[in-house]
Amino acid sequence: MIKLVLALLCLTMVVQCKPYYRFKTSVSEKAMHKCHTGHRDLSPRCHEYRTKISDYSKYPKLPANCSTIEWEFANETNNWGNCFAMTTDGEFRYITANNVPDFYMNLYCPIGVGFGYCVKAEIESGTCMFPNLTCGADNGPGSMKYGDVWIPFEGNYKIPLKGNPTRSDRPGDMYDAETVGGEKNIGPSTGVAINGIGIQGPNDAGDVSIDEADIQLACGGHVTPPLGNIPPGPEPGPAGPPLYHFHKSPECLAPFKNASIGVDHGAKPYQHAQLMGWAMDGFKIFSYQDVGGAAPVVDQCGGHFGPTDTGEIEYHYHSRQIVPYHLACQGPSLGNCAETQRGTNFCHPGCGAEVCVQPGTSEAALRAYLSQWDPTWLDKYTTNDYKPEDQKSKDDSSIKTDQALKKALENLLDNIFKS
Numbered sequence: 556m557i558k559l560v561l562a563l564l565c566l567t568m569v570v571q572c573k574p575y576y577r578f579k580t581s582v583s584e585k586a587m588h589k590c591h592t593g594h595r596d597l598s599p600r601c602h603e604y605r606t607k608i609s610d611y612s613k614y615p616k617l618p619a620n621c622s623t624i625e626w627e628f629a630n631e632t633n634n635w636g637n638c639f640a641m642t643t644d645g646e647f648r649y650i651t652a653n654n655v656p657d658f659y660m661n662l663y664c665p666i667g668v669g670f671g672y673c674v675k676a677e678i679e680s681g682t683c684m685f686p687n688l689t690c691g692a693d694n695g696p697g698s699m700k701y702g703d704v705w706i707p708f709e710g711n712y713k714i715p716l717k718g719n720p721t722r723s724d725r726p727g728d729m730y731d732a733e734t735v736g737g738e739k740n741i742g743p744s745t746g747v748a749i750n751g752i753g754i755q756g757p758n759d760a761g762d763v764s765i766d767e768a769d770i771q772l773a774c775g776g777h778v779t780p781p782l783g784n785i786p787p788g789p790e791p792g793p794a795g796p797p798l799y800h801f802h803k804s805p806e807c808l809a810p811f812k813n814a815s816i817g818v819d820h821g822a823k824p825y826q827h828a829q830l831m832g833w834a835m836d837g838f839k840i841f842s843y844q845d846v847g848g849a850a851p852v853v854d855q856c857g858g859h860f861g862p863t864d865t866g867e868i869e870y871h872y873h874s875r876q877i878v879p880y881h882l883a884c885q886g887p888s889l890g891n892c893a894e895t896q897r898g899t900n901f902c903h904p905g906c907g908a909e910v911c912v913q914p915g916t917s918e919a920a921l922r923a924y925l926s927q928w929d930p931t932w933l934d935k936y937t938t939n940d941y942k943p944e945d946q947k948s949k950d951d952s953s954i955k956t957d958q959a960l961k962k963a964l965e966n967l968l969d970n971i972f973k974s
């Protein structure tokens with residue numbers, strides 16, 4: 556009833572009301588909490604977020620040697636064992652990859668040779684699921700004397716070609732694929748990098764971020780514990796032999812390396828960062844820099860509106876050196892990121908407004924982008940001060956009056972319905 560009255564008020568007044576936000580995810584509250592808090596057991600982590608693969612014929616096929624390649628036989632000649640293929644139809648991109656990185660990976664033990672696989676928080680709370688697993692011992696495929704190495708695993712991702720920032724269920728759960736029509740067979744991936752490696756959330760295990768856990772990552776990634784020999788294993792994928800994945804920014808990939816070379820060596824430090832991956836919601840993820848070499852002004856999810864390296868304006872995420880590393884939620888955040896978290900809150904304060912736009916972005920171009928879905932969407936939210944100096948119109952004062960009026964009306968309505 557209250558909603559109906561509000562809706563009528565919105566219609567009759569000049570006020571642009573915000574669409575009613577209802578958080579949506581495709582898994583149960585319990586499964587969400589487990590995944591977001593890095594809960595581990597002997598099943599694949601975040602496995603409830605895996606979806607059905609509806610039609611394998613849509614996905615590209617990989618050559619047979621992609622699933623048999625071993626770490627010892629990977630080198631520059633065979634692109635370090637990496638296989639990645641992508642096709643698109645009118646609506647989605649379909650990715651098949653073997654989850655082998657396209658660079659050299661060191662032998663890996665999270666805590667050291669002769670030590671285990673649980674982080675301090677798990678040991679202290681008695682929730683370590685594999686107390687007898689020792690790095691460097693024979694733990695089945697992928698385990699070696701001085702640490703673990705990747706084992707190929709075929710990953711499949713179906714991702715919308717174009718994200719829609721005006722969906723009424725935004726922000727969304729960072730791990731969710733189904734709500735936006737996507738598919739994936741690796742539950743904890745929030746996206747996939749341009750080399751086919753899954754990008755996982757900011758935490759690893761025990762409700763702590765990868766940095767808080769003191770886990771050192773080379774090129775932002777590592778392998779899962781070798782659980783191939785532990786009952787109920789071996790199961791292929793994340794609960795079986797070691798699976799390589801990223802948490803942090805993969806700084807050894809070209810989009811990062813190219814931004815970090817010296818000017819004398821051909822660096823382009825004033826350009827917008829290049830594409831490093833795709834989030835499950837269809838928005839692109841770029842490396843660090845924004846236009847002109849500026850820092851990206853992002854929202855609570857880690858995304859914003861603005862031009863990319865092609866000059867095209869779109870909502871997109873940026874990789875960064877601190878949590879959430881990639882995205883904390885599927886944006887735009889609209890001030891509601893915290894509602895998408897379950898457990899540790901990885902949202903950042905953002906730009907201070909509901910919608911974050913990179914300073915210097917043309918309002919007309921931004922409106923043209925949004926008008927594909929809803930020409931009035933931008934007016935329903937607060938934005939940061941982003942307009943280029945020469946485009947700040949004299950009617951800014953009237954906008955301020957509008958916003959003050961809107962705020963007063965909102966307060967009035969709040970008071971009416973609270974009492």
Ligand SMILES: *[C@@H]1O[C@H](CO)[C@@H](O)[C@H](O)[C@H]1NC(C)=O
Pocket residue numbers: 628629630631632633
């Ligand atoms: C690189 O790997 C390929 C394929 O496993 C192998 O045939 C070749 O001998 C390797 N090259 C070197 C220098 O080890």
Ligand SMILES: *[C@@H]1O[C@H](CO)[C@@H](O)[C@H](O)[C@H]1NC(C)=O
Pocket residue numbers: 618620621624632633634636637638
């Ligand atoms: C698979 O074989 C092809 C053809 O010889 C080769 O180009 C490719 O590098 C190989 N891939 C792997 C992962 O070994």
Ligand SMILES: *[C@@H]1O[C@H](CO)[C@@H](O)[C@H](O)[C@H]1NC(C)=O
Pocket residue numbers: 684685686687
């Ligand atoms: C770990 O090893 C100890 C001693 O061998 C054994 O008593 C215990 O049941 C093992 N725990 C697990 C979870 O396998």
Ligand SMILES: *[C@@H]1O[C@H](CO)[C@@H](O)[C@H](O)[C@H]1NC(C)=O
Pocket residue numbers: 809810813821829
């Ligand atoms: C990075 O730089 C190298 C060398 O200049 C170039 O070949 C490559 O295309 C660049 N990568 C990207 C993603 O632009």
